[in-house]
Amino acid sequence: MTDPFSLAAGWLHETLLLPALYAVGAMEWEEIAFGWALFACYGLAQVAVTFAICLPLERWRPVERWPDQKAVWVDVFYTVLSRVGVLPLVTFVLFYQLQVGLNGWLSDHGWIPPTLERLAPALLGHHLLTFFLYAVILDLSEYWRHRLSHMFGWWWALHSLHHAQRQMTFWSDDRNHVLDDLIGFVWFTAVALLIGIPPMQFPLLVLLLRFLESLSHANARLSYGWLGERLLVSPRYHRSHHSVLAAGQRSANYGAILPWWDVLFGTADFSRAYVRTGDPSAEEALATGSYFQQQWAGLRRMARMAGWAGPRRAAGLKRGH
Amino acid sequence: MRLVLALFVLLTSAAWGTAQAGGIAIVLNSGDASLSLIDMAHGTELRRVPVLREPHHVALSPDGRELLVGDAGANEMLFLDPRTGEIKRRLPMADPYHLAFSPDGKWLTVTGLARNQVDVYDAASMTLAKRFPLSSMPSHVAYAPDSSTAYVTLQGTNRLAAIDLRRLVVNWTAEVGATPAGVLWLNGKLLVANMGSDHFAVVDPVDGRVETRVHTGRGAHQLFLSPDGKTLWVNNRVDGTTVALDAKTYALIRSYRVPGGPDCIDFAFDGKLWITQRFIQKVAVLDPATGAIQSLAVGRSPHGIFLTGGER
Numbered sequence: 091m092t093d094p095f096s097l098a099a100g101w102l103h104e105t106l107l108l109p110a111l112y113a114v115g116a117m118e119w120e121e122i123a124f125g126w127a128l129f130a131c132y133g134l135a136q137v138a139v140t141f142a143i144c145l146p147l148e149r150w151r152p153v154e155r156w157p158d159q160k161a162v163w164v165d166v167f168y169t170v171l172s173r174v175g176v177l178p179l180v181t182f183v184l185f186y187q188l189q190v191g192l193n194g195w196l197s198d199h200g201w202i203p204p205t206l207e208r209l210a211p212a213l214l215g216h217h218l219l220t221f222f223l224y225a226v227i228l229d230l231s232e233y234w235r236h237r238l239s240h241m242f243g244w245w246w247a248l249h250s251l252h253h254a255q256r257q258m259t260f261w262s263d264d265r266n267h268v269l270d271d272l273i274g275f276v277w278f279t280a281v282a283l284l285i286g287i288p289p290m291q292f293p294l295l296v297l298l299l300r301f302l303e304s305l306s307h308a309n310a311r312l313s314y315g316w317l318g319e320r321l322l323v324s325p326r327y328h329r330s331h332h333s334v335l336a337a338g339q340r341s342a343n344y345g346a347i348l349p350w351w352d353v354l355f356g357t358a359d360f361s362r363a364y365v366r367t368g369d370p371s372a373e374e375a376l377a378t379g380s381y382f383q384q385q386w387a388g389l390r391r392m393a394r395m396a397g398w399a400g401p402r403r404a405a406g407l408k409r410g411h
Numbered sequence: 412m413r414l415v416l417a418l419f420v421l422l423t424s425a426a427w428g429t430a431q432a433g434g435i436a437i438v439l440n441s442g443d444a445s446l447s448l449i450d451m452a453h454g455t456e457l458r459r460v461p462v463l464r465e466p467h468h469v470a471l472s473p474d475g476r477e478l479l480v481g482d483a484g485a486n487e488m489l490f491l492d493p494r495t496g497e498i499k500r501r502l503p504m505a506d507p508y509h510l511a512f513s514p515d516g517k518w519l520t521v522t523g524l525a526r527n528q529v530d531v532y533d534a535a536s537m538t539l540a541k542r543f544p545l546s547s548m549p550s551h552v553a554y555a556p557d558s559s560t561a562y563v564t565l566q567g568t569n570r571l572a573a574i575d576l577r578r579l580v581v582n583w584t585a586e587v588g589a590t591p592a593g594v595l596w597l598n599g600k601l602l603v604a605n606m607g608s609d610h611f612a613v614v615d616p617v618d619g620r621v622e623t624r625v626h627t628g629r630g631a632h633q634l635f636l637s638p639d640g641k642t643l644w645v646n647n648r649v650d651g652t653t654v655a656l657d658a659k660t661y662a663l664i665r666s667y668r669v670p671g672g673p674d675c676i677d678f679a680f681d682g683k684l685w686i687t688q689r690f691i692q693k694v695a696v697l698d699p700a701t702g703a704i705q706s707l708a709v710g711r712s713p714h715g716i717f718l719t720g721g722e723r
Contacts, residue, residue, distance in 0.1 A: 093711060096692055100689075104651070104670070104690045116607075118567045189525075190527055193525065194544065198542065202486045208485075208501075
């Protein structure tokens with residue numbers, strides 16, 4: 091069956107991107123632009139699906155009601171920047187030569203990134219199982235990236251932009267400082283060099299995972315039950331991570347999709363229910379400023395904290411913290 | 412019941428026989444990590460073979476026994492049975508994007524587009540003879556007929572590189588035009604399709620000097636010589652056209668509208684051209700006599716193509 095997203099991406103590429111690249115003499119970016127077109131089309135679908143499901147859910151069973159939702163509009167902007175691919179494209183272009191150089195240097199030294207399928211040939215042809223295993227490994231790597239972003243003072247200063255939102259909704263997932271996103275990209279690249287991540291091989295499944303991440307930020311009274319909460323990160327579970335009580339370098343519930351890592355490494359907290367969100371120590375601009383005000387405030391906070399911040403002892407939040 | 416069974420067997424064997432007569436088209440779906448195997452006689456997809464990441468180009472081994480498919484994203488070379496498309500073995504290899512055997516069968520040159528490297532392998536043992544770091548984006552390969560030199564387009568720096576295969580050194584690199592992609596040896600010259608322009612450059616293989624430029628259409632991407640050596644085919648990716656030129660005079664014979672970013676071509680025995688359409692998940696089957704095009708659905712971003720019933 092012909093994939094409608096791919097057809098839309100093909101149309102976008104052939105009709106707009108390719109003639110534009112040709113006109114400005116940048117045809118060497120043609121393959122990358124085609125990849126981005128696909129990413130952008132799936133991103134738009136992600137936004138549409140998330141909107142269609144999460145918005146009614148937030149209206150139906152909201153945790154909080156606010157007199158106005160001005161602060162949410164900035165998060166909408168973050169989402170469009172991130173999901174439709176503007177930020178990933180810029181990051182990719184910025185890092186392209188670095189990646190090429192690093193890949194070349196590594197292959198000169200005999201390093202060819204392994205793949206799970208090469209390590210376990212039985213996986214070949216079992217797409218769903220392979221994807222599941224990659225998703226589990228990536229989620230583990232995301233757990234540690236996220237946890238480290240809380241441990242280091244300067245990094246937390248950047249990441250606190252994500253936590254400053256007091257009106258947390260499904261739009262808040264992509265609310266990140268641009269430097270925090272860049273670090274995330276480098277992290278992902280490093281993991282890719284280690285395990286050879288399939289790029290857009292499973293776009294529909296990636297769409298599903300990104301939907302779950304958005305849903306976990308929803309302003310909705312939604313729990314998956316005792317067992318479900320331990321299998322998949324729910325809005326209730328992730329809200330604890332964003333709670334005013336957990337904001338800072340000692341937090342809980344770092345998992346993005348799977349709560350398993352929190353359970354395994356002692357940072358799970360299943361006790362709280364539907365607490366208020368935000369970071370009381372953050373300056374107001376981080377919470378309610380415009381996109382650029384938030385970015386600037388994040389930089390200022392990082393500069394302030396970099397003076398004294400260093401590696402903090404990994405410390406998970408215990409129950410009842 | 413027996414009659415029905417007999418009819419079924421008769422019909423399926425007849426269909427299989429026809430399929431065998433027509434052969435199989437192997438299409439490399441670079442966007443969804445698979446190979447489409449198409450029954451050429453009926454234009455139907457027989458099956459889709461999963462590969463690891465991102466297959467781009469294909470080359471038949473000098474003895475015709477193996478079909479090599481470069482899976483660039485997986486850093487892996489696949490060796491297929493060229494008659495059935497079945498994967499026989501796999502070999503770890505850094506970023507195999509485009510690949511070609513030298514005419515004498517001694518060398519296999521592999522470009523690593525994402526790693527700025529060109530690897531020359533001893534074809535018999537598949538061992539790396541030498542790696543050439545070449546900036547940037549080494550794209551396609553062609554050889555001198557005496558196998559003395561491999562020529563590689565460098566998309567990112569608008570240059571063509573000449574690699575001396577006897578001494579394993581880079582003889583020269585020379586500027587040939589905007590975003591050079593396909594390259595072909597013809598009439599004692601090198602033809603280089605400049606994707607950032609609307610022409611191919613005719614290049615002196617001795618020093619890389621551009622002698623003349625021949626207009627084909629915007630986004631000139633790949634060049635192919637027909638099996639009888641009389642027609643030069645060029646795909647223009649931006650214009651969405653495939654043009655036929657006289658292989659001696661380069662005079663335009665006819666231009667065909669092939670939408671969806673025409674890329675690689677293989678030639679069938681019946682005279683038709685099978686052309687991958689990168690952006691619309693299809694393969695166009697073009698009858699040059701009538702200009703009629705039949706499009707067949709395949710996977711995402713189809714790139715390289717090989718016809719088991721092709722004319723070589």
